[in-house]
Every structure is written in structure tokens, then in C-alpha cells.
Amino acid sequence: MPELAAELLECERNGRVLFSGLGFSLQPGQILMLEGRNGSGKTSLLRILCGIRLPDAGLVSWGGEDIFKLGPDYHEHVSYVGHRDGVKQDLTPRENLRIARAMGKPNPDVEIEDVLEFFDLYDLDDVPTRTLSAGQQRRLALGRLLVTRATLWLLDEPFTSLDRHGIDRFEKLMQEHGEAGGMVALTTHHRVALPDTKRINLSS
Amino acid sequence: MSDLSLRSAFAVLLKRDLVLAYRRRAEIANPLLFFILITALFPLGLGSNKPMLQAVGPGVIWVAALLAALLSLDGMFRSDFEDGSLEQLMLSSHPVSLLVVAKISAHWLVTGLPLVVVAPLLGVLLSLPGDAIAVLVLTLLLGTPILSLIGAVGVALTVGLRRGGIILSLLVLPLYVPVLIFASDAVSTAAAGIPITAQLYIIGAMLVLALSLAPLATAASLRVSLS
Numbered sequence: 001m002p003e004l005a006a007e008l009l010e011c012e013r014n015g016r017v018l019f020s021g022l023g024f025s026l027q028p029g030q031i032l033m034l035e036g037r038n039g040s041g042k043t044s045l046l047r048i049l050c051g052i053r054l055p056d057a058g059l060v061s062w063g064g065e066d067i068f069k070l071g072p073d074y075h076e077h078v079s080y081v082g083h084r085d086g087v088k089q090d091l092t093p094r095e096n097l098r099i100a101r102a103m104g105k106p107n108p109d110v111e112i113e114d115v116l117e118f119f120d121l122y123d124l125d126d127v128p129t130r131t132l133s134a135g136q137q138r139r140l141a142l143g144r145l146l147v148t149r150a151t152l153w154l155l156d157e158p159f160t161s162l163d164r165h166g167i168d169r170f171e172k173l174m175q176e177h178g179e180a181g182g183m184v185a186l187t188t189h190h191r192v193a194l195p196d197t198k199r200i201n202l203s204s
Numbered sequence: 205m206s207d208l209s210l211r212s213a214f215a216v217l218l219k220r221d222l223v224l225a226y227r228r229r230a231e232i233a234n235p236l237l238f239f240i241l242i243t244a245l246f247p248l249g250l251g252s253n254k255p256m257l258q259a260v261g262p263g264v265i266w267v268a269a270l271l272a273a274l275l276s277l278d279g280m281f282r283s284d285f286e287d288g289s290l291e292q293l294m295l296s297s298h299p300v301s302l303l304v305v306a307k308i309s310a311h312w313l314v315t316g317l318p319l320v321v322v323a324p325l326l327g328v329l330l331s332l333p334g335d336a337i338a339v340l341v342l343t344l345l346l347g348t349p350i351l352s353l354i355g356a357v358g359v360a361l362t363v364g365l366r367r368g369g370i371i372l373s374l375l376v377l378p379l380y381v382p383v384l385i386f387a388s389d390a391v392s393t394a395a396a397g398i399p400i401t402a403q404l405y406i407i408g409a410m411l412v413l414a415l416s417l418a419p420l421a422t423a424a425s426l427r428v429s430l431s
Contacts, residue, residue: 047431050291050295051295052291052294053431054431071299072296072297072298072300073297075295075296076297079295080291080292080295082288082291083288084286084288084291085287086287086288086291086292087287087288087289088289089287090223090224090228091220091223095223098216099216099217099220100292102213102217103213103216103217103292103293103295103296103297103303104296104297105209106209128227144292148297
């Protein structure tokens with residue numbers, strides 16, 4: 001499985017340099033925590049790693065190739081859950097997951113029913129998402145990670161509005177994903193109880 | 205395999221937008237209502253002066269169609285941008301320019317096609333002759349997809365701006381003008397009983413050009429707007 005590498009990344013916002021000369025690599029099985037104060041560029045870095053945002057300098061590569069050249073060939077390995085949930089409020093959870101599945105490389109081993117079950121959304125699968133609570137909507141967004149065969153999970157504050165039980169469950173899921181050879185890069189202010197995570201602090 | 209999954213992604217996205225439009229049909233009906241009202245007010249304002257109505261009719265209907273299309277544009281990517289679905293679309297493992305075609309098609313089916321359907325009634329209201337009404341429908345059928353395609357590029361460029369509405373109009377309207385000129389000219393010419401093949405070919409050529417270039421431009425613009 002290819003590795004994700006960043007070299008000499010620089011990001012500027014509103015004329016201020018958020019970070020520069022940033023380099024790291026993420027191997028299969030690793031979990032990377034991006035830390036830093038508010039406004040230190042964690043979200044921007046994640047968006048650069050996704051390929052949504054261009055770095056002001058530097059390069060992100062996947063298996064040695066520039067992700068901007070790879071385009072869709074890179075995106076089939078990536079699943080991103082950002083600040084904005086990316087779920088359609090007027091559609092039901094099931095419809096939302098079906099769309100997410102079709103947009104990427106569908107994972108044939110996982111049924112949408114199982115994902116709804118896992119995230120405790122099974123009884124709510126026929127109501128519009130807008131009637132769900134914030135925590136339930138977040139769980140639906142995280143459910144997207146399972147319906148495709150993406151190996152690299154990029155997560156921006158995934159624990160926001162999750163309850164204790166949901167947090168434990170999702171930590172376990174990340175750990176299993178890592179053990180199966182997947183990669184996770186996440187930002188969070190929450191203390192994560194995961195063993196051997198790699199950490200990068202953008203404030204220092 | 206990948207061909208098949210691309211086709212299914214296209215179909216899923218098209219269906220998604222149609223379902224969403226159906227669930228908020230009140231909003232979608234707005235441009236259509238606007239189109240009908242504007243056109244219906246002209247005979248009231250101008251009186252029952254039949255030759256005059258016939259003379260201005262094609263232009264009036266096409267101007268109203270243009271403004272209705274402009275009114276409907278903002279919805280094309282706005283809600284997707286706000287709820288993060290657009291980011292997900294850009295991160296799809298399928299080419300964005302093709303997925304964008306699904307969105308534009310849905311937009312046309314929901315906002316363009318209804319204009320084509322009600323146009324004959326409005327033609328009668330403006331006392332256009334039968335031949336001219338047939339040509340009116342034909343030009344709308346060829347022309348409204350161009351409006352959606354060109355509009356998509358404009359919306360993609362302005363979706364990241366808080367008040368993109370005015371810039372969008374300034375950006376898109378000049379590009380709509382050729383369609384307006386040739387289409388309304390075709391209808392008036394047909395009303396006078398003169399052949400209109402030339403105008404139809406030109407509108408057809410514009411459609412082909414828009415269809416081949418607009419999706420690429422839209423995908424590139426979305427990338428700029430999101431970064």
C-alpha cells in the first residue's frame with residue numbers, strides 16, 4: 001500500500017504564514033494527530049492533504065506521485081469528513097450513504113444496513129436527515145468512511161457532538177482501521193486514548 | 205467495471221438532485237412562475253394590439269426565459285457548497301467534469317424543461333402564429349440547455365462569494381446574449397414565413413460548444429472556488 005508524504009508544505013491565509021517547511025509521512029497502519037491552537041492551520045492542512053486546497057509551496061505525494069497529478073486516482077483512496085458534514089438534509093440517512101458509496105469505490109463487504117446499525121441510525125433510516133440531532137448527523141457523516149474502500153481517512157474534528165459512547169466506539173473503529181493497514185489523519189482537541197499515534201503540533 | 209461505476213455515479217447524482225428538487229418543489233417553481241407572470245403581463249400592459257404583440261412576442265418570451273434561468277442558477281451549487289457536499293463531490297473517484305454534467309442535467313430538467321413545456325401557451329397569449337410557436341419551442345429546447353451550461357460556469361466561479369448574485373449576472377448575461385439574439389430572431393423570422401435553418405444551426409453549434417467546454421470549465425472553477 002502506498003504511503004502519504006508531505007514535503008516542505010507552506011500555507012498562507014489572510015497574508016499570514018500558518019506553517020512552512022512542514023514535512024512528514026504517513027505509513028500504512030499509522031494514525032496521525034494534528035494538534036495546535038485555534039487558527040493554527042489544522043483544517044487548512046487537512047484540506048491540502050485532501051487535494052481540495054493547493055499548498056502555497058511544497059508537495060503532497062501518494063506512493064511517490066503528486067496528488068494533484070493523480071486526481072481521481074488519489075481520491076479513490078481517500079475519505080474526508082470535514083467541518084461541514086457533507087450530508088444532504090432533505091435526504092434520509094440511507095439515501096445519503098447510498099450516494100457516498102456511488103461517489104467512491106464501493107466496498108463490497110459492507111452493506112449500508114450494517115453501517116446504519118453500527119452507528120445506531122437504523123431506526124431513523126427513513127426520516128429526513130434534518131430531523132436528526134447534531135450527534136446523529138455526525139455519526140452519519142462518519143458512516144461514509146465505511147461504505148467505500150478508502151484506505152486514507154482524513155478527519156476534521158470527528159468527535160464534535162458525539163457522546164461518550166460514540167467517541168469510544170469511533171476510537172475503536174480507527175484503531176481497527178489502522179490494524180487492517182489503513183491510515184488516519186485527524187485533528188481534534190479531544191484526548192484520544194489510542195496507542196502509538198504520531199503527533200504533529202502546528203503551533204510549535 | 206470503472207465505466208459501469210461511473211455510469212452509476214452519474215445516475216445516482218442525477219437522481220439525487222431530482223429527488224432534492226422534488227422535496228423542495230416550492231422553491232423550484234419560482235423561476236417558472238416568474239417566466240409565466242412576466243410574459244402574461246405584457247398583453248395586459250400593451251393592450252390587445254395584435255400586430256404589436258406579435259412583433260414583440262418572441263423577444264419578450266426569450267428575455268423572460270433568460271431572466272428565469274438566471275434566477276434559478278444560484279441554487280445549482282449553493283446548497284451543496286454550504287453543507288459540504290460539494291467538497292465530497294470534488295473528492296469523488298470519478299472525473300468531476302462528468303459529475304458536473306449530471307448536476308447540470310438535473311438543473312435543466314427541473315428549471316429549463318418546464319419553460320419549454322409552458323412556452324406554447326404563452327405563445328398563444330402573445331398571439332404568435334402556429335409556425336412561430338413550433339419554432340419557439342424548438343429554440344427553447346436547444347437554447348435553455350445552453351443557459352444551464354453557461355450558467356454553471358458562472359455559478360461555480362461565484363459560489364464561494366457571500367454576495368455573488370450581482371457578479372453572477374454580470375458574468376453570465378453577456379454570454380447569454382448571442383442565444384437571445386439568434387433565438388428570438390428565429391422565432392420572428394418564422395412568424396414572417398421565412399426559413400430559419402441558419403439560426404437553428406447556429407444555436408445548435410452553440411449548444412455543442414457549450415456542452416463540450418462548460419463541464420470542464422465548471423469543474424475547474426469549482427476547484428478554484430473551494431480552495
